[in-house]
Amino acid sequence: MDKRLYQAWESCVKCGICRSVCPVFKEEKSEPFVARGHITLLSEFIKGNIDFREETAKDYLYKCLLCTTCVESCPNNSETDTIVEIARHEVIKRHGLPTYKKVMSKLLKNRKLMDFAFKSATTFSPFFAREIDSPRKGINLKISLSGIEKNRTLPPLSKKTFLDKYGSNKNKAKIAIFPGCLINYTYTEIGDAFIDIVNKLKIDFTVPKKQLCCGAPIYFAGNFEDTRYLAEKNIELFLSLDVEKIVILEPTCTSMIKIDYPKLFMYFEDRKWEEKARKVAEKIIDPISYLYNFTSTKERLKKLNIKTTYHDPCHLKRALKVKNEPRLFLKATTNYTEMKEADRCCGNGGTFSIDYRDVSLKIASRKVKNIVDSKAEYLVTTCSACLMQLTDILHLENKDNVKTVHLLEILNEALEA
Numbered sequence: 001m002d003k004r005l006y007q008a009w010e011s012c013v014k015c016g017i018c019r020s021v022c023p024v025f026k027e028e029k030s031e032p033f034v035a036r037g038h039i040t041l042l043s044e045f046i047k048g049n050i051d052f053r054e055e056t057a058k059d060y061l062y063k064c065l066l067c068t069t070c071v072e073s074c075p076n077n078s079e080t081d082t083i084v085e086i087a088r089h090e091v092i093k094r095h096g097l098p099t100y101k102k103v104m105s106k107l108l109k110n111r112k113l114m115d116f117a118f119k120s121a122t123t124f125s126p127f128f129a130r131e132i133d134s135p136r137k138g139i140n141l142k143i144s145l146s147g148i149e150k151n152r153t154l155p156p157l158s159k160k161t162f163l164d165k166y167g168s169n170k171n172k173a174k175i176a177i178f179p180g181c182l183i184n185y186t187y188t189e190i191g192d193a194f195i196d197i198v199n200k201l202k203i204d205f206t207v208p209k210k211q212l213c214c215g216a217p218i219y220f221a222g223n224f225e226d227t228r229y230l231a232e233k234n235i236e237l238f239l240s241l242d243v244e245k246i247v248i249l250e251p252t253c254t255s256m257i258k259i260d261y262p263k264l265f266m267y268f269e270d271r272k273w274e275e276k277a278r279k280v281a282e283k284i285i286d287p288i289s290y291l292y293n294f295t296s297t298k299e300r301l302k303k304l305n306i307k308t309t310y311h312d313p314c315h316l317k318r319a320l321k322v323k324n325e326p327r328l329f330l331k332a333t334t335n336y337t338e339m340k341e342a343d344r345c346c347g348n349g350g351t352f353s354i355d356y357r358d359v360s361l362k363i364a365s366r367k368v369k370n371i372v373d374s375k376a377e378y379l380v381t382t383c384s385a386c387l388m389q390l391t392d393i394l395h396l397e398n399k400d401n402v403k404t405v406h407l408l409e410i411l412n413e414a415l416e417a
């Protein structure tokens, strides 16, 4: 058995505290969908006492948001997220990848192919999607596609990707910027806001053209081999740069490169690449901590007359431990109110929100209640995936009077030129 899995299994004292915090358990009320149940079930699977394929035991493997709320609350720091990831990888090792996941990996490993797929989708989007009437630009599909339901609000695809706009081969600058796929292909305006900010601050930057997806979507699905390919390519690229910091605009990608890349090479027991990954990790930072701690942003902000509340993305708060900086920025620039359960997962969880839309919406609905109770006009967050999920649920529940916005957009508005 994998050493870390064994440690997690051994460290669980079956106290059940995870049951009181897990958003999925709150809705499902069933032991296999909480950390303690995962530990028991998946350990038996990895020991070979039970077997299942992805299709036959999908729920046991995938009905977890990997939000790490259980890890944060566990008195013994049991790494449930690691258990789930390793179990998913074991299924792939034993039974191979389903076709759609093979296609997804191929796309993520080849930027040209990925660009082609997105650009084709942008060209043909009037045939399969329609714009919706909501404060933040959004689209609905005309027919359900790849498990994505018609009534789900998605961000429109950008006509020009972030990398097309700013990508370069320059390898010396103060900072390098890595947008992440959602900002590159859809929420380009959030990336534009960060570029405006660094221009106002006169920070010399580069956006390395050759960057690839960080691999998070396939890593969390257990495809460690293809993630390794992406990790090695990105690490080589980052090591070739002469920069002080590498600012990664999405918290999931930041935590993937800073925390999960070294973990991945530990899994493969590859010390050489683990060391390279750790060297890169020293320079990796999210944009909010970077602006707060390494620039003059906080001294140059004007007050905007708007009421805001903030949602903590799981990866920013729990993985990267960034909790105060977003709130300090919001208090400095807006009339800020803390909502109840601000750090409770929004229910997106990558493909979780596609595979288990009913559970995902129930989790998100609780968040909507807390947002509305805060009486804020603006729901602010720092992750595009959370922004997508919360824009969707606010629209579905006819709460379009609450606008969704990324903190970088607020900061850009508030920062004096």
Ligand code: SF4
Binding pocket: 011, 012, 013, 014, 015, 016, 017, 018, 019, 035, 036, 039, 070, 073, 074, 075, 076, 077, 078, 080
């Ligand atoms: S909180 Fe930790 S120790 Fe307690 S049951 Fe859950 S995983 Fe086990």
Ligand code: SF4
Binding pocket: 021, 022, 023, 024, 025, 033, 034, 035, 038, 063, 064, 065, 066, 067, 068, 069, 070, 071, 080, 081
């Ligand atoms: S990671 Fe989140 S969804 Fe998964 S078991 Fe833990 S608390 Fe529940």
